[in-house]
């Protein structure tokens with residue numbers, strides 16, 4: 001156990017989400033929910049790689065632009081693909097208002113394990129619900145829950161690459177959720193090739209997509225966003241991440257270079 005503890009990092013700011021708990025207790029709980037998530041859900045690198053302990057939205061270089069400290073309490077924030085809900089809980093801690101944050105995930109397992117991880121069902125309530133962003137009744141459900149007012153920020157962190165056949169729907173829905181001047185922020189798997197076309201890879205139903213800077217900007221602009229900025233340097237992919245991709249998607253790393261979890265921000 002000691003060896004494992006030495007290897008696993010827990011980002012300092014995340015300790016505040018586990019009041020009174022030691023690093024050992026946090027890591028033990030993380031390993032427990034990871035185990036159940038891996039048994040019950042299709043594989044996600046962010047789960048297996050414990051990204052939820054070391055890499056969240058606040059590391060995105062556009063974070064301060066999307067969430068200016070002074071206006072944070074008034075921002076209406078919608079997150080697609082919340083998974084265990086680290087990003088929204090951290091925003092709450094930083095000053096966002098509980099009644100202004102709304103998260104969804106298609107996996108009831110991830111949503112449930114999030115409440116187990118943070119042990120906060122009573123205080124966090126139902127700020128993250130089970131919903132498919134692609135569902136026909138998506139906007140009806142969101143309007144009934146969050147009201148008709150548009151959002152200031154939509155978060156889609158590490159979600160575009162999971163939905164290779166539905167990037168247009170995701171971009172279009174994010175645009176519709178936002179008010180004019182609102183922003184879409186997140187990260188997606190990308191590579192440094194100078195191409196206008198995304199690279200879809202994988203076998204059978206399990207596919208993923210790598211964007212280039214150009215292909216992502218083209219996608220986002222085609223749905224009406226006015227400006228798109230990207231940054232390749234916030235989260236370069238580690239060797240283990242690339243090996244994981246090879247294992248799960250028959251991914252040939254020779255076909256790509258400059259792999260990164262590219263940060264982006266787009267303004268409506």
Ligand SMILES: C[S@@+](CC[C@H](N)C(=O)[O-])C[C@H]1O[C@@H](n2cnc3c(N)ncnc32)[C@H](O)[C@@H]1O
Pocket residue numbers: 044045046051052056080081082083084104105106107110131132133134156157158159162163
């Ligand atoms: C790679 S994980 C990223 C999780 C989290 N946003 C993060 O940054 O660590 C992708 C998440 O998107 C969710 N997801 C995938 N397809 C979805 C869909 N159609 N609707 C809602 N959530 C979806 C998955 O269940 C998973 O939790």
